[in-house]
Amino acid sequence: MIFQEHPWTLQEILWQQFLHWPKELPIIEAEDVKARKGFIYANLYAAKLWHARRNGLLCDWVIDDYNGKPAVELSFQILLPDGFRYRGSVDAVLRNRITGAIGVLEHKTTKYKVIDPAQYKNSAQAVGYSIVLDHLYPDVSSYEVLYLVYSSTEMEIVPLDFTKSLAQRAEWLQDILFDIDNIRAYDESGVYPRRGESCFNFFRQCQYFQTCTMSVERLAKEYHPDMADTKVYDVTVTMEELIETQLKRNT
Numbered sequence: 055m056i057f058q059e060h061p062w063t064l065q066e067i068l069w070q071q072f073l074h075w076p077k078e079l080p081i082i083e084a085e086d087v088k089a090r091k092g093f094i095y096a097n098l099y100a101a102k103l104w105h106a107r108r109n110g111l112l113c114d115w116v117i118d119d120y121n122g123k124p125a126v127e128l129s130f131q132i133l134l135p136d137g138f139r140y141r142g143s144v145d146a147v148l149r150n151r152i153t154g155a156i157g158v159l160e161h162k163t164t165k166y167k168v169i170d171p172a173q174y175k176n177s178a179q180a181v182g183y184s185i186v187l188d189h190l191y192p193d194v195s196s197y198e199v200l201y202l203v204y205s206s207t208e209m210e211i212v213p214l215d216f217t218k219s220l221a222q223r224a225e226w227l228q229d230i231l232f233d234i235d236n237i238r239a240y241d242e243s244g245v246y247p248r249r250g251e252s253c254f255n256f257f258r259q260c261q262y263f264q265t266c267t268m269s270v271e272r273l274a275k276e277y278h279p280d281m282a283d284t285k286v287y288d289v290t291v292t293m294e295e296l297i298e299t300q301l302k303r304n305t
């Protein structure tokens with residue numbers, strides 16, 4: 055709503071935030087003051103964003119429509135060889151009112167006081183999103199990936215803007231195929247790598263610490279049809295279709 059031409063008032067946004075606050079999260083109970091998480095901090099962020107928008111943040115951009123609906127939380131799946139899938143969700147697809155360019159908007163929150171473009175510029179996730187956009191908007195020649203990064207420590211919003219090249223997109227597709235080859239190789243050998251450097255991340259132990267050395271048979275649940283992903287995706291596209299789109303764009 056914040057990015058539409060006639061935004062809601064701040065009171066209306068805060069009221070909607072209250073109405074849609076997840077039931078499992080407390081509203082009144084103690085806030086996580088150190089991590090600056092919770093209902094109050096979410097309201098503060100909404101207010102910051104609302105004021106920044108009024109002061110010109112992304113003023114040329116509006117939320118685009120997809121299938122007659124605002125393109126927010128657009129879920130997608132890419133069907134890959136051998137039943138593999140790459141799934142994701144785009145926070146919002148924006149259209150520049152002046153140039154007609156299309157952009158992917160990503161919201162990020164960090165505890166870092168200093169936000170550096172290097173933290174996000176080469177994110178594989180963002181390249182993947184731009185490839186899906188290529189497929190959805192084949193006639194648009196310019197795509198940008200716009201990040202709104204919120205430092206919860208400084209309570210500041212920093213906008214970052216990256217353009218993804220055709221070469222980066224081709225490399226991303228190739229990379230996904232390498233990932234599948236790697237998974238197959240691990241599966242065939244029955245040996246999976248342990249990434250020791252990731253055992254302690256985000257100030258806590260990995261949930262598999264102490265158990266990941268057990269045999270895979272003990273760790274993995276037997277597959278049951280109930281576990282199948284029944285989610286309906288806004289966009290489903292095959293790897294072949296994406297490669298075809300990229301080849302067309304290249305020529």
Ligand code: SF4
Nearest residue numbers: 248252253260263266
């Ligand atoms: S504890 Fe977690 S991160 Fe560390 S090796 Fe085991 S599974 Fe990987």
